Amino acid sequence: MVTTPIVVAPEIDFTGVRAEFGLVDEFPDEALAEARTATDRFASERDDRTDLPVVTIDPPGSMDLDQALHLERTDTGFVLHYAIADVYAVVEPGGALDLETHRRAQTFYLPDGSVPLHPRVLSENAASLLPGAVRPAVLWRIEMDEYAEPVAISVSRARVRSVARLDYAGVQRDADAGTLHPSIAALPEFGRLREVAARARGAIELRLPEQDVVEDGDGWRLDIEPRTEADDWNSHVSLLTGMCAARIMIDAKTGLLRTLPPADPDAVASLRRTACSLGVEWPGGMSVGAFLAGLDANLPTTLVLMSEAPTLLRGASYVAFDGELPELTVHGAIGAAYAHVTAPLRRLSDRYATEVCLAVSSGTELPGDVRDTLGLLPKIMSSSDSLAGKVGRACIDLAEAVVLSSRVGETFDATVLKDATERRDAEIFIPSETVIAQCTGTPAEGQRVTVRLVLADPASRRVQFACEP
Structure with a gap:
């Protein structure tokens, strides 16, 4: 798999x-x-x-x-x-x-x-x-x-x-x-x-x-x-x-x-929040397996959800x-x-x-x-x-x-997938580029934001965005 x-x-x-x-x-x-x-x-x-x-x-x-x-x-x-x-x-x-x-x-x-x-x-x-x-x-x-x-x-x-x-x-x-x-x-x-x-x-x-x-x-x-x-x-x-x-x-x-x-309930709840942030409907009574199976595999939002779903498989x-x-x-x-x-x-x-x-x-x-x-x-x-x-x-x-x-320096429309914590920056999804990345600032989960690319360094393999005011 x-x-x-x-x-x-x-x-x-x-x-x-x-x-x-x-x-x-x-x-x-x-x-x-x-x-x-x-x-x-x-x-x-x-x-x-x-x-x-x-x-x-x-x-x-x-x-x-x-x-x-x-x-x-x-x-x-x-x-x-x-x-x-x-x-x-x-x-x-x-x-x-x-x-x-x-x-x-x-x-x-x-x-x-x-x-x-x-x-x-x-x-x-x-x-x-x-x-x-x-x-x-x-x-x-x-x-x-x-x-x-x-x-x-x-x-x-x-x-x-x-x-x-x-x-x-x-x-x-x-x-x-x-x-x-x-x-x-x-x-x-x-x-x-x-x-x-x-x-x-x-x-x-x-x-x-x-x-x-x-x-x-x-x-x-x-x-x-x-x-x-x-x-x-x-x-x-x-x-x-x-x-x-x-x-x-x-x-x-x-x-x-x-x-x-079996999938940890907290991981399922986190994936459900990601779906909500992306505007992807997940009916309350639908199992996680049925939800994932019903997604259009070729949409950018599906790529995000499928990329997040491995947390279910820990x-x-x-x-x-x-x-x-x-x-x-x-x-x-x-x-x-x-x-x-x-x-x-x-x-x-x-x-x-x-x-x-x-x-x-x-x-x-x-x-x-x-x-x-x-x-x-x-x-x-x-x-x-x-x-x-x-x-x-x-x-x-x-x-x-x-x-x-x-x-670097360009701005992009993004969706906040996860809030920032003490240990990591917020996680965002940029649909135009099909990229999931870290973002400085304190944008709220589910919020649509404008972000600026401040670092894209192949040598260190780092990509960093900053939330615009």
Whole structure:
């Protein structure tokens, strides 16, 4: 689940951010050598499912393709085949590459590119589910009823071959025109049913649009890229699979879950005040999940609310268990038990949670290295997630400072989102620039004010406004 705004800025240099947080694209020679010579350790055990016309749906230009799907509408519901890159099969346990991926824990995404979890020769080539290439995969088969609720789940190792690489905007255009690829013709109906189910569970879904930083004459501007229904439909495929994985592991009393306590009432009240400040109606009896789900994802006010909403998700953690269930098994924002299993090229934990599901599904013993690693993963992933959050915040701060650097001294209309306190300045939203920033003075929460930009310094990544009298 994405919890920070997505910013794309290929023309801005984020080298300083990489250096500050120790993010290095290059891999140790031994790890890189292992990636270049990686082979499928389970090749002889795989089912041949290259007959299955799976397709990938990712942002344009993506090469680290973890997932490929085929969704069929049946007389009684749906059947989903979801192929996930089999990373455990090509990374030797205890090897140099294994150790390096444990150090990195995840791919870090910056506005000008990524710092990968695995060498690109593996993550963007040999292990990626690229179209036309036969690849080792973990294949989920999820049979559903007419409401798209799962009734039967299986997972096994297979060889697959993607027949097409699609992107969200293209899928949305095809859906609107009634010309979807046959492998995903049922995706809109499935996605809408899963959306209904999510609301019924009280799920809190953060639908953050992408912001592009583009040159504009002698300066810069932030453009909001439209978020499509196709983004959400595809997200529900991954969410459903993660919920099924959690069910398997809970039944086996062994695994790794992603958990989150219920939203704090104070955080909900704060978000409600922000909505009021922005003039966005939130009916008194409507849950926070239903409110967020009903927002137009492409409005600037929605970007603000979705950017503030992660305060509802405080307390997210990973929990490993083996023989006894943890006290908390539910992810509060999803409204169900959930596990990460669908992005092993980009996130370390998925590799191990997937192996648990495979062992349980096949009735075989869990590999010793997997069992030994489960208990280490919560600390590894929590530390990595914390770093990713800091990197994301630094990148947004730099992008905003660059975009506004030529406009120091100008005035802007703004809405006060939060009052000033003893520890921080007031927080404002400037709709014309789609920027949330700090502002000196004592403007009241919810007030419409005129502010002057007094500082926009890319070197320090600081932006500061002052409230005009």
